[in-house]
Amino acid sequence: MPELPEVETVVRGLDSSMRGRRIIRAEVFRPNLRVPFPPDFCERIAGQAVNKVARRAKYFMVYLEDGTVVIGHLGMSGRMIVRPQDAYPLARHDHVRWQMDDGKEVVFNDARRFGLMLLADADTLEQHDLLVHLGPEPLSNHFSEDYLATELLKKKSAIKPVLMDQRLVVGVGNIYASEALFRCGIHPGQPAHLCAEQAGTLVAAIRAVLEAAIASGGSTLRDYARESGEMGYFQHQFQVYGREGKPCYACATPVARITQTGRSTFFCPSCQASITRRSRKRAACG
Numbered sequence: 538m539p540e541l542p543e544v545e546t547v548v549r550g551l552d553s554s555m556r557g558r559r560i561i562r563a564e565v566f567r568p569n570l571r572v573p574f575p576p577d578f579c580e581r582i583a584g585q586a587v588n589k590v591a592r593r594a595k596y597f598m599v600y601l602e603d604g605t606v607v608i609g610h611l612g613m614s615g616r617m618i619v620r621p622q623d624a625y626p627l628a629r630h631d632h633v634r635w636q637m638d639d640g641k642e643v644v645f646n647d648a649r650r651f652g653l654m655l656l657a658d659a660d661t662l663e664q665h666d667l668l669v670h671l672g673p674e675p676l677s678n679h680f681s682e683d684y685l686a687t688e689l690l691k692k693k694s695a696i697k698p699v700l701m702d703q704r705l706v707v708g709v710g711n712i713y714a715s716e717a718l719f720r721c722g723i724h725p726g727q728p729a730h731l732c733a734e735q736a737g738t739l740v741a742a743i744r745a746v747l748e749a750a751i752a753s754g755g756s757t758l759r760d761y762a763r764e765s766g767e768m769g770y771f772q773h774q775f776q777v778y779g780r781e782g783k784p785c786y787a788c789a790t791p792v793a794r795i796t797q798t799g800r801s802t803f804f805c806p807s808c809q810a811s812i813t814r815r816s817r818k819r820a821a822c823g
């Protein structure tokens with residue numbers, strides 16, 4: 538599933554391809570993705586210039602000149618492809634095609650159809666049902682040490698699922714929650730309120746893992762191709778994610794896997810000793 542870094546990579550590519558260009562023709566090749574397309578989807582898009590393409594959480598937003606915004610989500614397997622018009626026949630899972638005024642076409646391909654495309658108005662975008670409950674962006678100033686410390690103090694559940702709660706902060710998915718906690722030496726099962734004093738370290742670690750992944754062009758393991766149409770998969774070097782049983786790069790202890798709220802969590806039992814084990818160690822030393 539594309540995570541925030543992949544979506545950011547797609548958005549940057551789409552923005553450089555579409556900003557200032559006009560969509561001369563819009564087509565959809567089925568009535569729905571995860572949800573139906575709006576009935577006037579193509580009519581409202583065709584003929585309009587693109588002001589910019591931006592991201593909010595894992596949604597991409599295409600801002601059109603009349604104030605309409607296309608909200609898109611890549612779902613599990615969605616890809617945005619930019620390619621020359623008429624150079625390729627439509628592929629099996631090509632569901633949306635926008636022909637641009639520079640001879641290119643932008644195609645949304647989604648084999649599993651968990652993606653979506655809807656229309657909204659720029660003036661009321663933040664109040665849209667999909668966006669209104671979202672927390673701050675992890676790379677923005679709103680996601681500060683003070684903010685995170687205050688929020689964590691209210692939470693009794695384990696830190697890892699708390700970090701993945703999109704109301705707290707958006708875009709920290711399963712991979713990056715595991716990686717950020719490893720960087721901080723925090724056990725993923727530690728109660729969130731006990732992590733409040735490490736909020737500054739956590740904010741820095743979350744930013745660092747996301748920025749590193751954005752710099753490498755995203756990190757999803759499968760079902761993903763870059764917006765440029767370049768097929769193929771790139772894999773970021775993870776410290777713990779997907780490395781169960783393999784030696785920790787820091788201490789050689791085998792990386793462990795547990796299940797939290799139905800998702801796999803990877804961590805180093807030694808570098809990320811639980812709060813109780815640390816307390817016991819301190820007691821032994823005293």
Ligand SMILES: [Zn+2]
Pocket residue numbers: 785786787788789790805806807808809
């Ligand atoms: Zn370790």
